[in-house]
Amino acid sequence: MALKRILSGMRPTGKLHLGNLHGALANWIDLQNSGKYECFYFVADWHAFTSEYNSTEGIRDNITSMVIDWLAAGLDPKKSTLFVQSAVKEHAELFLLLSMITPLAWLERNPTYKEMKAELSNKDLSTFGFLGYPVLQAADIIMYKAYGVPVGVDQLPHVELTREIARRFNYLYKEVFPIPEPLLAGVTKLLGIDGRKMSKSYENSIYISDTGKALQQKISAMFTDPQRVKKTDPGDPGICNVFTFHGLYTPQDKVKQIDADCRKAAIGCTDCKKMLAARVAEVMKPIHERIDYYVHHLAEIKEIIDEGNKRAAKVARQTMEEVREAVKI
Secondary structure (H helix, E strand, O other): OOOEEEEEEEOOOOOOEHHHHHHHHHHHHHHHHOOOEEEEEEEOHHHHHHHHOOOOOOHHHHHHHHHHHHHHHOOOOOOEEEEEHHHOOHHHHHHHHHHHHOOHHHHHOOHHHHHHHHHOOOOOOOOHHHHOHHHHHHHHHHHOOOOEEEEOHHHHHHHHHHHHHHHHHHHHOOOOOOOOEEEEOOOOOOEOOOOOEOOHHHOOOOEOOOOHHHHHHHHHOOOOOOOOOOOOOOOOHHHOHHHHHHHHHOOHHHHHHHHHHHHOOOOOHHHHHHHHHHHHHHHHHHHHHHHHHHHOOHHHHHHHHHHHHHHHHHHHHHHHHHHHHHHOO
16 A cells, blocks of 8 residues: 655754654654655745845755754655755746746735734845745645645645636536645744743744753743742743643653642742753754764765755656646647
């Protein structure tokens, strides 16, 4: 029985943080290890241009560091195809063809378009590339005839737009593309150290690669229950970001004890953060060791990417032969 194919990607706009790890990467690894899927995961470097077109000097290094983080976290190139978007030029060709048939109104009503423009208000995003990135995203997905796309709830509109574009192509030309399904993940949304969404643009992230003093300093700066001013004030773990992290990194019996101690002011925020820093360092130690290994074996990273690019390109070439036949060019 053939494995169902899935595809997802990340933009190389900087170091990956713990929000990326728990929000997407951990799910990718679970899907890879389930034995149910043929997994394609790609570095979306062309997508990085949609917001970083005037500062591209870091993209190449970010590609390497992203793949290192992927491998260190548990993605296995023997089980998953890991590749770079721009190395497979067929993505650009399919994007061009899909842009010819995608109604402008579909892009303008994309609910995340205005949200992203507001979040990145410091950048000039009044470009065709930014408006049209969902079409490129659709090309990325249907190029591999993916059965499913692992996403969080906030990404559902993008998958639905991909489905509409695939249906429109099939209707206008020929049934080439299966209609991809969203694979909803029960992702954990982690806030940054300042209580806002963890984001590189907010400079509030704890990175996967953070170790030692850098890790300790970031955790010690994390916002806690805003109503707990003094150590003797009882706290509410339900609104404390530090406690949320304990739920991911600390054994459950200890989490229950922290909850009880916080509510009766038997533990202060400083001690709570110290315990968390120790737990994060312990849990992340194997990942940090693998990062250190790959940083010193960059030739191995290049081989993994090159092999993944070849595998992806083989599939893309076959798909584009069908596409060109369908559109009669």
